[in-house]
Amino acid sequence: MRYVLLLAVLLMTARPAAAQAPFPAPVEHDFIARDVRFESGEVAAEVRLHYRTVGQPRKDADGVVRNAVLILHGTGGSGAGFVSPGYAGLLFGRGQVLDAERYFLVLPDNIGHGQSSKPSDGLRMRFPNYRYTDMVRLQHRLVTEALGLTHLRLVMGTSMGAMHAWMWGYMFPAFTDGLVPLASNPVEIAGRNRVWRKLLVDAIVNDPTWKGGDYTEPPKGMANALGFLLIATSTPRLWQKEFGTAKAADAWLADQLATRTRTTDANDTIYHFRASEDFDPSPHLARITAPLLAINSADDFVNPPELPMMQSMIGTVTRGRFVLIPASDETRGHGTHSRPQVFGPYLAEFLKALDKD
Secondary structure, eight states: OOEEEEOOHHHHHTSOOOOOOOOOOOEEEEEEEEEEEOTTSOEEEEEEEEEEEESOOOBOTTSOBOOEEEEEOOTTOOGGGGGSTTTHHHHTSTTSTTOTTTOEEEEEOOTTSTTSOOGGGTTGGGSOOOOHHHHHHHHHHIIIIISOOSOBSEEEEETHHHHHHHHHHHHSTTSBSOEEEESOOSSOSOHHHHHHHHHHHHHHHTOGGGGGGTOSSOOTHHHHHHHHHHHHTOOHHHHHHHSOSHHHHHHHHHHHHHHHHHHSOHHHHHHHHHGGGGOOOGGGGGGOOSOEEEEEETTOSSSOTTOOHHHHHGGGSTTEEEEEEOOOTTOBTBGGGGOHHHHHHHHHHHHHHHHHO
16 A cells, blocks of 8 residues: 555553563674675675574465564764664564564675674775675575575664665565565665765865874874764754753764764774665665555654655555654654664554565
């Protein structure tokens, strides 16, 4: 069914607070993808993909695993972010929406991220130039070659992972039963979204202390780059409440920049943001046959609700549906994608509908 849901704030505030629950410990794995050919024409003899699994695969009478769920992280993140009490504890516990006793959850670190192969491992700017198409193909190799899966119950993702979910829909249209992209728009990254991303990368590469990627200390331009990222992922209501004076805001900013500069690699960051340059699912939306639930929040700087593309394009997806969550004290701007207490009820409704198909 093709429609757009604009949900009343009353529905948001009326929900009881979600309770955390225990969930099975994740199991860590590494998969080595060999002879990887990138869209750029570059070739890597091998690429390491780290991933976590929670729960167990269960086969049907035909020997096909039907309960696998692939969850894809955002730019600069990793699958580790999904096994925190504030995420897994609200989704993976007994009786919860993605109960690990029912589902087999696969949480990869994408190439360039986490414990997977990345520029900061040693190659720096000589690392292959990967794009989103390459990342999705490697995800497919992970689930098919490492896990032996021929089917996914669900592909869902946050931010970059949401954009990958759109791509799964047309790159591998028969592979998954459902798609849930959280915090994205199904169009080329252009306009303000492109501008802040390019400014972020330029802040690093135009800085002489970057030294073409061969720096020995974090380039000075990293502070400016991180500043753009902070604004893009900002939470106006919460920040105003927590940093209600100029002094408090300045102190928080200084701490964030100091901490993140020490823990964020400049070359990895460049690759993270350049990877999105091939993203444009808009010509392919009619090829997405799986049911798709796109969820955005109204206070998202990256995907603001005044942009019309989601409303105008969701109808192109045969079984597409869009939920715009109103801004509230429970939303976190772009980061609402990682708050199951906010998006969880819509995901639960979607999964119930899949069960009826």
